[in-house]
Amino acid sequence: MVRPNDEVEALLQEYADLIAITGGEAFKARAYEKAARAIGGYPADVSHLDAAGLKEIPGVGTSIAEKVVEYLRTGHVTVVDERRARIPAGVRQLITIPTLGPKKAMALYENLHISSVNELADAITAEKLRDLRGFGEKTEENILHGIALMRQSRGRILLSTAMEAAEDVVAELSRIPGCEHCAYAGSLRRMKETVGDIDVLVAARRSAPFMDALTELPSTAEVIVHGGKKTSVRTAEGVQVDLRVVRPDAWGAGMQYFTGSKAHNIRTRTIAVHLGLKLSEYGLFDADGGERVASRSEDEVYARLGLPWIPPTLREDRGEIEAGLRGELPRVVTERDIRGDLHTHTDLTDGLTPLEEMVAAAAGRGYAYYAVTDHAPNLYMQRMTDEKILAQRERVRSLDGRHHGMRLLHGTELNIGPGGEVDWPDAFLQGFDLCVAAVHSHFNVGRRAMTRRLVRACENPRVNVIGHPTTRLLGKRPGVDADLDEVFAACARTGTALEINAQPDRLDLGDEDILRAKDHGARFAVDTDAHSIPQLAYLRYGVGTAQRGWLTPDDVINTWPLRRLRRFLRKDRTD
DNA sequence: TTTCAATCGAAAATTAAACCTGCGTTTAA
Numbered sequence: 032m033v034r035p036n037d038e039v040e041a042l043l044q045e046y047a048d049l050i051a052i053t054g055g056e057a058f059k060a061r062a063y064e065k066a067a068r069a070i071g072g073y074p075a076d077v078s079h080l081d082a083a084g085l086k087e088i089p090g091v092g093t094s095i096a097e098k099v100v101e102y103l104r105t106g107h108v109t110v111v112d113e114r115r116a117r118i119p120a121g122v123r124q125l126i127t128i129p130t131l132g133p134k135k136a137m138a139l140y141e142n143l144h145i146s147s148v149n150e151l152a153d154a155i156t157a158e159k160l161r162d163l164r165g166f167g168e169k170t171e172e173n174i175l176h177g178i179a180l181m182r183q184s185r186g187r188i189l190l191s192t193a194m195e196a197a198e199d200v201v202a203e204l205s206r207i208p209g210c211e212h213c214a215y216a217g218s219l220r221r222m223k224e225t226v227g228d229i230d231v232l233v234a235a236r237r238s239a240p241f242m243d244a245l246t247e248l249p250s251t252a253e254v255i256v257h258g259g260k261k262t263s264v265r266t267a268e269g270v271q272v273d274l275r276v277v278r279p280d281a282w283g284a285g286m287q288y289f290t291g292s293k294a295h296n297i298r299t300r301t302i303a304v305h306l307g308l309k310l311s312e313y314g315l316f317d318a319d320g321g322e323r324v325a326s327r328s329e330d331e332v333y334a335r336l337g338l339p340w341i342p343p344t345l346r347e348d349r350g351e352i353e354a355g356l357r358g359e360l361p362r363v364v365t366e367r368d369i370r371g372d373l374h375t376h377t378d379l380t381d382g383l384t385p386l387e388e389m390v391a392a393a394a395g396r397g398y399a400y401y402a403v404t405d406h407a408p409n410l411y412m413q414r415m416t417d418e419k420i421l422a423q424r425e426r427v428r429s430l431d432g433r434h435h436g437m438r439l440l441h442g443t444e445l446n447i448g449p450g451g452e453v454d455w456p457d458a459f460l461q462g463f464d465l466c467v468a469a470v471h472s473h474f475n476v477g478r479r480a481m482t483r484r485l486v487r488a489c490e491n492p493r494v495n496v497i498g499h500p501t502t503r504l505l506g507k508r509p510g511v512d513a514d515l516d517e518v519f520a521a522c523a524r525t526g527t528a529l530e531i532n533a534q535p536d537r538l539d540l541g542d543e544d545i546l547r548a549k550d551h552g553a554r555f556a557v558d559t560d561a562h563s564i565p566q567l568a569y570l571r572y573g574v575g576t577a578q579r580g581w582l583t584p585d586d587v588i589n590t591w592p593l594r595r596l597r598r599f600l601r602k603d604r605t606d
Numbered sequence: 607t608t609t610c611a612a613t614c615g616a617a618a619a620t621t622a623a624a625c626c627t628g629c630g631t632t633t634a635a
Contacts, residue, residue: 058617134633
């Protein structure tokens with residue numbers, strides 16, 4: 032479901048960008064940015080609020096509340112439209128390129144009339160940029176690098192974006208009479224970190240009502256194809272949705288086929304051939320007589336192939352077929368197995384929500400324990416002090432166990448400095464129940480230095496979790512260059528967990544690295560790094576990624592009972 | 607533009623690295 036809050040957040044962020052590009056009103060831009068974030072992270076639905084209710088949200092005053100009301104009522108905000116008319120959308124696109132901010136984007140537009148990423152790439156090739164004041168060779172290089180990364184991920188969208196759009200479509204289509212099943216399939220069901228397009232499958236006798244309904248959904252911006260077998264549309268956010276309607280008795284075969292992956296399906300089809308069968312999206316058939324032997328459910332199809340049902344997150348032909356044939360498929364970790372979140376923030380640093388509210392929301396999710404891990408002083412922008420974190424500890428202790436017995440852990444997110452050092456001296460760190468440590472800057476220290484840096488952090492007896500280990504940002508920044516095998520081995524050796532950060536633009540570690548780390552015997556923590564209440568629900572993306580890495584509950588420390596977790600957090604120390 | 611404290615107006619999130627240019631601007635965490 033695309034939350035109205037997210038829509039408003041996007042609108043205010045766009046306005047903030049436009050103000051920043053036009054220049055001269057830095058505080059105004061910052062105010063809109065802050066309000067955008069606050070609304071995105073606000074737990075209640077803003078579309079149910081009036082101006083007075085909106086002003087309750089911190090960072091939202093008279094002026095912004097008015098604009099939000101205008102947007103919710105009319106779908107437009109006059110002043111935003113005015114700015115849009117002055118600055119082409121392509122110029123705003125430019126500032127999504129890393130190292131290219133609002134000032135440079137405006138300079139490019141004013142001096143060279145560049146208003147799209149493609150035009151920018153051409154201008155660099157034509158060596159037009161270097162004559163511009165403030166631009167040089169290195170800037171050109173950085174911009175080109177940013178554009179290349181962008182193009183690599185072009186057309187692919189974040190898992191969370193796809194999931195929200197897909198759940199919307201599935202909910203709408205499920206309501207139509209005659210719908211026996213409706214679900215999304217494809218790489219989305221396999222929980223890949225990015226998704227090309229969304230495949231939705233319906234089981235029904237007649238296809239037309241569903242095909243028509245898809246083209247008429249409010250979220251549909253453009254109809255690409257519209258037929259009886261397949262309909263494709265594009266949503267306002269540019270996501271392509273493909274819909275197929277299958278006969279109810281072919282539901283299982285359809286889901287199996289459209290879930291993929293291609294490599295997995297090649298294997299299942301080969302197995303079918305060896306058994307004298309033929310597998311297609313319509314069912315599993317006898318190769319000779321042509322009669323259908325299985326198709327109603329995935330379970331039935333897999334069973335007839337001599338396989339157990341295989342979780343979609345494993346269907347990548349990475350050994351799941353062999354494991355299934357041997358009866359040794361892993362019992363992958365699920366959201367229900369997670370007993371607590373070990374990396375979260377509050378408004379003491381860059382979170383949006385006060386401690387008490389985050390804790391109450393966590394308890395509402397049924398957690399047995401929950402860690403609060405605000406930033407430490409070395410991330411200067413957060414202005415953390417010893418006094419502040421100790422005062423927070425008192426508040427955490429007083430809330431401990433107050434929500435149906437949920438236990439609270441007081442932690443912190445340390446910054447791993449260029450040489451692997453962290454914020455506080457050992458004596459001070461001793462006071463925390465757990466420490467997450469992560470790299471936040473100095474990404475280009477070189478492979479050897481980066482490896483040493485991460486290994487040193489693991490060797491710190493107070494560091495329990497390496498947060499977002501590669502620090503990648505999907506489509507924006509590659510992971511750091513380090514010998515990850517060495518880091519994973521150090522994690523296993525020292526009893527330091529690797530985080531699977533569930534923020535949709537991170538999903539860090541990613542599936543392939545998880546598989547390698549597991550081989551080294553490392554443990555993992557699936558955490559949300561939540562900065563607001565809605566972000567606590569990102570957990571599902573972290574769990575999906577963990578499944579893609581074949582992790583079982585035993586591999587994931589925050590599925591463990593608190594006693595076992597505490598033992599792990601001691602890292603064999605005796606104090 | 608918001609917030610806070612005062613009733614109109616001032617202050618607001620810091621630091622460092624990178625880059626371009628020759629000391630200052632831009633970006634990003």
